Amino acid sequence: VQKPGSTNLFYIFTTGSTTFDYSIVDMTLSGGNGDVTSKNVLMHPSSTERSTAVRKPNGIDFWIIGHEIGNNTFFVYELTNSGVSAVPVLSSVGLMQITGGDEIGYVKANPDRTKLAMAVRYDNLFEIFDFDNATGIISNAITFPATYPYSYGVEFSPDGSRLYMSGGLSAAYLYKVDMTAPNPAAII
16 A cells, blocks of 8 residues: 555555554655565554455545454554554454464445445355444444355456455355345345
8 A cells, every 4th residue: 555645655454363454665765666664563463364454534544444363353553654554443243263263254345435345254244344444443343144165355346336256166156236225135
């Protein structure tokens, strides 16, 4: 993610074995090829592999979103021209993410940045949440039944009217969800 207000500095967010870290790359170094100036800075001590960045309403700053292991807590950090905020917005919502594979899967935001979708690999399910882009709060889980073997990928259509959910191990699948349906039961 490009640092707000900079043309040369970029954040690379990574999930370690259980942590959420960032490194900073300065593209003016190494003859314009870029070089790491800060490496593996601890951002959050507990993390699944899920991470995404969502542009804030001001069109400049970002929310950096991840999910803790062993509970149902999302962490949301603000990224501004001052850097990454020291204290995250925490939202406990949805199912518990225990270890043993539940930490695997995507999280993505819809195009208007009001919804998040998440795959929970070994629970064989998907969840959709409301996302308040002004505050970083995540709420109102819609949990699909655990009938999607090895769920992994999620992506919204460009207009946000559809959510695509994928997974599988030896046989892959892809489902299309109507996000314009009138209520959670109809969405499921």
